[in-house]
Each structure stands twice: as structure tokens, then as C-alpha cells.
Amino acid sequence: MKRTVLVLWAAFLVMHGFYFVQAIRETPYQTCFPLAGFVFVQIFCLCGVVFLFLGRLFKGPRRYSALAWLLLAGLPVFIWYSQVTLAFQYMAASRDRTLRPTLYLLSAEPIGTALHEGIARFTAPNRLEGRRTVMRYGKLADPHRDLESMDAFVEHEETFLGRKMSRKLPWIRTAFFGQPGVAVRGYAYAKPTFLHYDDEKIDTEGFPRLRYVDLHEASHCIISIPGTPGFESSGPPMLFVEGWAQSRSVKKETLFQQCRNLRSNNETLPIEEMISNEYYNRPDDRIYTQGGALTAALLDEFGPEKFRELYLNTNRKNLAGDIKRVYGMTLHELDAFYWNKIDEALIRNFEAATARLTPEEKSLLEECREAVERQTSASWELLNHAHIETETVNRWSGGNEEPATVETKTEIRTRGTMRIDCRETSSGGRSVVYDGILLPEAMYSYNEIRFDDEPEASIDAAAYRKRGDNHERRLLHDLRPETIFTGSSEEISDYLWKPPASTVIEIVRADDSKVVISAAAHGGNPKTMLTFDRSRDWLLVHATLLQSLPNGEQYEEAETRHYAGTLDGVALLKKRTYLRRHGSAAAPKTFTSEVVITKMDARPDFPAAIFDKESLPLHESLTLAPLPPDPMDSLYRHWTVIGLWLLAAGMLFRRQASQDRKKAIAREKTKIAMEQTDHAIAIE
DSSP, X not given: OXXXXXXXXXXXXXXXXXXXXXXXXXXXXXXXXXXXXXXXXXXXXXXXXXXXXXXXXXXXXXXXXXXXXXXXXXXXXXXXXXXXXXXXXXXXXXXXXXXXXXXXXXXXXXXXXXXXXXXXXXXXXEEEEOSSEEEEESSOSOHHHHHHHHHHHHHHHHHHHTOOOSSOEEEEOSOBXXXXXXXXXXXXXXXXXXXXTGGGBOOOSSSXXXXXXXXXXXXXXXXXXXXOTTSXXXXXXXXXXXXXXXXXXXXXXXXXXXXXXXXXXXXXXXXHHHXXXXXXXXXXXXXXXXXXXXXXXXXXXXXXXXXXXXXXXXXXXXHHHHHHHHHSOOHHHHHHHHXXXXXXXXXXXXXXXXXXXXXXXXXXXXXXXXXXXXXXXXXHHHTTEEEEEEEEEEEXXXXXXXXXXXXXXXXXXXXXXXXXXXXXXXXXXXXXXXXXXXXXXXXXXXXXXOSSSOHHHIIIIIOEEEEOGGGHHIIXXXXXXXXXXXXXXXXXXXXXXXXXXTOEEEEEEEOSSEEEEEEEOTTSOSEEEEEEEGGGTSEEXXXXXXXXXXXXXXXXXXXXXXXXXXXXXXXXXXXXXXXXXXXXXXXXXXXXXXXXXXXXXXXTTSOGGGGSGGGSOOOTTOOOOOOOOOHHHHHHHHHHHHHHHHHHHHHHHHHHXXXXXXXXXXXXXXXXXXHHHHHHHHHO
């Protein structure tokens, strides 16, 4: 039994030593075969130990020793469990926390890669090999055309970078432990049914069948073999790692537009902070957006050679110096460089979008912009002290879902910055309250949002939120102060004077009462129509969005706003109705929402005491949205369990040794007694 346990531990330690070296050397393309051999030996030995223990348990002897050896044989199983759970906790918390590196998990990534490579042989059993790609897949409509598209993309990127990959790209068409897309150890995992960002991916004229997730993960692998995420000296920062992949998979104009939206919401990070210890290996959403825009600007201005040199030869310690050496710019100069590129693109887009307008129409558009800016400024000033209550009725119908209606009452109190104490109750009885952001329960992942410029205040009061596609509009649009007060959403109206590339702006109708302005992409798809009430200082009263989707379906949004009264010269929104319809003509899916503001008090002299956090009554059923657990807390608990496990085995060995000594003493006494008896008999 002892030898079997020692063989088990030898296989376990050799396996971890082998993959630890693989992690340090950043060896790509892990296969399942070495791992399968190590695991087979461990399972075979563990089964042998269990069999031998059962024999000792029923027949003896040395049962305590057998139990101790069984505990030692089971400890690798617990360490396996510990590493797996901690690895998944690291993945879940990486966007919200700055995770400290730990040697305990260093071998987990190559082991996980090898394990999933084996799993993929069953979930994606088919294999096709192209010129520059090896594709594994399950069921696909036309795998040969998919492979041809990826071959074309890899060849395009290799030509762009001026270097070839050392081997063909392993492209696995399945999720990686639940993640629809990931690049790990040279493998590009991409789930074919993951459609996120597809409407904003780069123009794929030469490789039309690739989705955003395919382009993004393949780009990671093409530029280099990925390093070890989370380890102290792992190559370039996430700013460049994700920035490169975004710049090669998302349109530059989209990245620039997203950066402008972040800047409008005061959510941007300076480069100096994005390469700090807090964000160096942290895949924050802003890192994706700003990194993509920064990388796109650098590639346009300096070409791929300098970026490749920086990407492949820098690390955390020397990054600022390497940027200065390669690009001749300090971090502050690099910040100014790419924001200037974004602003220059904005000016070019606006000039191109308004080229068809007459001087009179351009003057009218400028008059509209100035009016909306006044509304926004006044709204923010008023909302420094506000108490707003709304009633909302949302209805869903169509498609395969049952029709549903949700009635919601919301209470919003603000003070100073955009810090909100919210309470939401629904007809189903579920309620959620938290200080800072209002969220229903049906969410998918966590992220961080900031409503003010004070990091401490953000973290303590309003920093964390769960994100879900269904509620993005609610957070980023419906609760904007200018929307609540006037209905003039900055995001909607910004489309006019901050248009994406290839947009054409036209004034469809203009008189003293109404002005209708359209903004359409090239070819008229999508098309936005905004109706302003010129007689009431350009209030936005109606907006529509029409779009033909790639699958032939029609997508439509329409919003109507009604106003009642003014406060300090600012018109106040009373009711807003919203319609969203999409799907086939035979079975359209429809969502309607009607928001009525039932109470609004927003005077500069409004008593400040009412905005205390305790002023909002909390019911027992209301809960706060938690942060993901810190993996380091679990790590300490696991180490404690391992220590207790070893202590228990040691105590059993000690108990067995004590029992063995007692038996030896008893045998010795028996032997002496027998000798004395024999001696007495001999004398007689």
C-alpha cells in the first residue's frame, strides 16, 4: 500500500513539475496525451489504494496506518479540486479585481489547456486542415468555406505583420469551459453560435464567414504565443493584448465612437493607470475599448512593425521606457496622441456627414446642438438635488416566448454627483436595492461603473454592478439625468454631431414648430429619424431607428416623449413611450415600455438631509448585489484544509505507531513470561 501511494504521489508531482516548466517556458499547443498518461497512473494507483484499504479494514492488521495512507492518496484529489475551483474563481473575478499572482495556480493553465484539448476531441470530433489553419468542429453548415475564410484571414494578418506563425493555427469551434471565445496556449477557441459584436466587426470582404469571436481570438494567436495571464512578468499589458485583438476584429470607427461615449460619461482611464499594477493583467471593458482605439491609431500612424516590436519585447518593468524607445513618446504624449486621432476622425466624419447640407441647414443643425447642450448642462445642475419617482409598465410579446408584463416603481434620490439610492419592486414580488445603481435580478456577469471622479466614493457607494444585455439601456440611457428631466438623451442626439464614418445627415423637414433630422449609414441602413420641437427650445419629441438585419429581418425602435411644465427654464419630461420590434413579418417580437414620472422635486434649496443613505427604507427581502469572491480567500481556506489533512494523516500514523509499540511491548512481555515458565519447568 505504501509503495502504491508513493507511486501515486510521484506521478502527481512529476505531472505538476512538467506543466510548471511548460508554464514558465510559455510552451504552446498543449495536447491531452501526456496529461492522460499522468492521470491514468494516478487513478490506477488511487483505485489500488482503495482496494488495499478495504482489505485492511475488514481483515486487518494496521487499520490506522491503512487509513492514513488512504488520506495521503486522497490528498491529490483535493488539490485537483482546489486548483480547478480557484481557476474558475480567478476567471470570474478577473474583470472586477486586481488578482495577485500565485505559484499554486501557475501549472493550472497548461493543464486546463491540455484537458480541454482532450474534451474538444469529443465535442468537436471533426477535423479539417487548410493552408494555414487546422479546424476542429462539430456540426457546421459549410465547414470548408469556413476554413477557407480563416485561411484567408491568417494569410492577410501574416502579410500585415510581416511574419508567419511557426505552425498552422489550431481553430477549435467550441466553447472553452463555458467561455464562448478565448485564446489560450496558441489555441483559438470560438463558439460558432456566439454572435456578440458581429454587427461591428471589421469589413470581411475576403473572409466573409468569420464572426467577431473568430477574428478576435485568432488575432491573439497570430501575433504571438500568449503568455501566462496573471503572472508577474507576463509580457505586454492587457491594454495591448486586448487592444491588438480588438483593432483586428472591430471597425476602427466603432472603437473611436465607443471611446467618445466613455469620455462623455467620464469613464475613461489614462494610459498610465491602464498599465499600472491594478489594470496590467485585468481585462476591464474599458481596456478593450481604449486599447483597441489606441492600437488602431498606432497601426495607422506607424505601421505594424513598431507595434510588433513593442508587443513582443516589453514587460511590466520596462513598459514605459519601451514605449519611449519605440514610439518616442511619453505616456502622457501617447494619451494625447490617440485622443487627437479620435477627435480628428470625429471632425472628418462630421464634415463628410454634413457635406450635402446647405449653409442654412448647417446653421440649423448648429442651433440644435447648442440647445441640447444647454438642456444637458441645466439638467445636470438641477439633478444635484433631486427626488424622482417613476412608474413603468413593460410588455413583451411574440416569438416563442409567453407574453409578459412587468410593472415597476422606482424611487431615485441623488446628491452632488450621479449617486442614486434606488428601490425597485416588480409584480412578481422580487426587489433589489443598492446605493448607486438600479438593477433587476436577471444578470450574467459583473463589472465596474463609475458615476463620479472620486475613486474612493465610487468604490464605496456606486462602483459595482452586474451587467446584462437586457438592462444596458436602463442603466446607460433611462437613468441619464438629461433623459429624466428633458428626454433629450445625449447618446441619441450625439449621433448628429458625432456621427460614425459613412453617415449622411439630412434635414427632412424644417419649419418654426418641428424639425426632422435623419442620420443614415451608407446605403440607408440603419437609419435614424429625430424630431425636435423648435418652438420649445429644440426638445426631442420623437425618435425612430430602422434597420435591415443580415438575416433579412427588420429591426425597429420608436420613442415618443411628452413634457409637462418647466423648472428653472428647463422643460420636464412627464411620460416616455418606447417600442422595439424585430423578427420576421409573420412572427415579430415586440417590446413596449411606458415610463410615467409621478413625482419630481428638483430645487437647488432642497433639504440635503433627505439624501442620507438611511433615508431610503430597506425591506428585509431586499438584498445588495455582491462582488465576486476573492480567490485568495478561498486559497487560504484550501491551504488550511490541506494542512489539517496532513495533520490528520500524521496523527493516524502516530496512533498506529503507538499501537504498534504497545503490541511490541505486549509481545515482549509474553515472550519473557514464556521464557520464565520454560526456565522454571527446566529446573523442576
